[in-house]
Amino acid sequence: MAFSPLVDELVESLRVLPGVGQKTAQRMAFHLLERARSGGSRLGDALGRAMDGVRRCDRCQNFADTDVCGICENPERNTGVLCVVESPSDLLAIEQAGDYRAGYFVLMGHLSPIDGIGPEQIGIDRLVHRVRDEGVTELILATNPTVEGEATAYYIADRLADNNVLITRLAHGIPVGGELGYVDGFTLTHAFRGRKPLAG
Amino acid sequence: MAFSPLVDELVESLRVLPGVGQKTAQRMAFHLLERARSGGSRLGDALGRAMDGVRRCDRCQNFADTDVCGICENPERNTGVLCVVESPSDLLAIEQAGDYRAGYFVLMGHLSPIDGIGPEQIGIDRLVHRVRDEGVTELILATNPTVEGEATAYYIADRLADNNVLITRLAHGIPVGGELGYVDGFTLTHAFRGRKPLAG
Numbered sequence: 001m002a003f004s005p006l007v008d009e010l011v012e013s014l015r016v017l018p019g020v021g022q023k024t025a026q027r028m029a030f031h032l033l034e035r036a037r038s039g040g041s042r043l044g045d046a047l048g049r050a051m052d053g054v055r056r057c058d059r060c061q062n063f064a065d066t067d068v069c070g071i072c073e074n075p076e077r078n079t080g081v082l083c084v085v086e087s088p089s090d091l092l093a094i095e096q097a098g099d100y101r102a103g104y105f106v107l108m109g110h111l112s113p114i115d116g117i118g119p120e121q122i123g124i125d126r127l128v129h130r131v132r133d134e135g136v137t138e139l140i141l142a143t144n145p146t147v148e149g150e151a152t153a154y155y156i157a158d159r160l161a162d163n164n165v166l167i168t169r170l171a172h173g174i175p176v177g178g179e180l181g182y183v184d185g186f187t188l189t190h191a192f193r194g195r196k197p198l199a200g
Numbered sequence: 201m202a203f204s205p206l207v208d209e210l211v212e213s214l215r216v217l218p219g220v221g222q223k224t225a226q227r228m229a230f231h232l233l234e235r236a237r238s239g240g241s242r243l244g245d246a247l248g249r250a251m252d253g254v255r256r257c258d259r260c261q262n263f264a265d266t267d268v269c270g271i272c273e274n275p276e277r278n279t280g281v282l283c284v285v286e287s288p289s290d291l292l293a294i295e296q297a298g299d300y301r302a303g304y305f306v307l308m309g310h311l312s313p314i315d316g317i318g319p320e321q322i323g324i325d326r327l328v329h330r331v332r333d334e335g336v337t338e339l340i341l342a343t344n345p346t347v348e349g350e351a352t353a354y355y356i357a358d359r360l361a362d363n364n365v366l367i368t369r370l371a372h373g374i375p376v377g378g379e380l381g382y383v384d385g386f387t388l389t390h391a392f393r394g395r396k397p398l399a400g
Contacts, residue, residue: 003288004265006250013246016239017217018231030288031218032247033254033263034308039216041251046213047244050206050229051237063233065204088203088230108234 007033059130061123062106063088071104078102083140084127084156086110086149090142105130110148111155119155128159138166145172207233259330261323262306263288271304278302283340284327284356286310286349290342305330310348311355319355328359338366345372 003011007029014025032040056062057069064070071077081102085091086109094100107122119125131139141156143149157167172190174183183191203211207229214225232240256262257269264270271277281302285291286309294300307322319325331339341356343349357367372390374383383391 003263003292004254004269006246006253006265007263010246010250013239013243016232016236016243017228026289026292028217029250032216033250034287036216037251039213040247043213043216044244044247044251046206046210047232047240047247050210050233051241051244053206054204054233063203063207065206069204087234089226092203092226 056108057106060104060106061108061126062091062104076101079134080137081140082127082131082136082138083142084153085142086144086152090144094142107143107152110143110146110152112148119159122152124156124159127156131160131165132163136165138168141167141169256308257306260304260306261308261326262291262304276301279334280337281340282327282331282336282338283342284353285342286344286352290344294342307343307352310343310346310352312348319359322352324356324359327356331360331365332363336365338368341367341369 010029010032011022011025014020014028015022017025020028032043053065054063055065057064057072058067059072060069062069062071078101082105083094083100083102084105084107085094086107088106088108091104091106094104105123105127107124107127109117109122111117111119111122130136139156139160141153143153153169160167171194172187173194174180174187174191180188210229210232211222211225214220214228215222217225220228232243253265254263255265257264257272258267259272260269262269262271278301282305283294283300283302284305284307285294286307288306288308291304291306294304305323305327307324307327309317309322311317311319311322330336339356339360341353343353353369360367371394372387373394374380374387374391380388
């Protein structure tokens with residue numbers, strides 16, 4: 001490399017970011033050094049603090065700075081309903097939709113025996129205890145509609161089959177604003193099966 | 201936001217990177233927190249060190265950790281030839297081509313009166329002094345073939361017109377391996393004007 005050790009180290013370190021290869025890392029490093037030194041320093045500090053300080057919430061496993069996250073501590077949320085999601089970005093999407101005002105459980109993954117990810121790794125025992133101990137009345141399984149997500153949902157439903165809890169899954173169907181001609185066959189089949197009488 | 205202050209701050213700080221919006225910043229933050237904590241800490245340290253420690257080389261204005269950069273200090277390089285480039289990434293491209301073994305001068309920009317960037321801001325006085333004082337025999341103007349790059353090249357050539365230095369510009373023409381059908385008209389015109397007799 002033609003640059004100083006500090007620049008080389010910065011370019012190499014930037015490659016830890018997802019989707020960032022050698023060329024992009026160079027472009028980012030030069031941009032920061034040429035035009036955004038204070039932003040770069042601020043990013044460095046934020047990274048240091050977040051990598052050291054962010055832990056998992058004791059109740060829902062979501063990212064948190066404290067033992068229990070802000071959503072779990074919020075007294076205005078319905079504690080009788082839990083929504084199970086695979087990742088913090090799924091939780092964020094639901095929060096941004098703005099309609100759901102109850103609790104979450106963040107698996108941080110899905111069952112994947114081939115990768116050595118079993119029920120313990122994603123905290124299913126903790127979820128089962130929580131449902132039993134806290135009088136949860138409805139468990140919404142909002143794992144992704146992939147093979148692994150479906151398998152994880154079925155496993156959780158099976159583990160809680162003997163408990164007095166309503167287990168639901170998000171509806172599949174045509175996206176609002178979508179055009180029928182662009183919707184795939186599986187989604188259309190689900191939309192037909194899930195059809196409802198039109199309220200008169 | 202649904203997350204902790206540390207995560208929010210990390211997402212916000214990541215947006216200083218070029219081409220990174222809210223969604224990408226979230227994806228990067230979650231990736232680091234879920235799967236690459238040590239890489240994230242290393243990036244934080246590298247950013248801190250680079251933003252504080254990287255300065256400009258006193259001779260060529262390229263990024264350097266020390267007063268004078270490694271290229272300027274290299275005794276094997278021809279000091280009689282200087283190549284003027286707009287940015288460190290241009291320098292890197294020339295270094296990676298591997299054929300050029302002389303000095304550089306990095307403008308870190310180009311003349312742009314509308315943005316308040318005049319000759320002082322890109323160090324042209326320093327370049328002129330260096331050409332006069334160090335007995336430079338050839339100055340290669342490798343600024344970009346844009347309106348601003350051409351204007352900068354002409355300005356430098358004009359400032360050094362009375363000095364005994366050969367001023368050259370990189371050849372324009374058909375890229376090696378390119379197909380004629382895909383080459384734009386300006387490039388083809390330049391390639392015709394710059395044609396050479398075939399050595400027999």
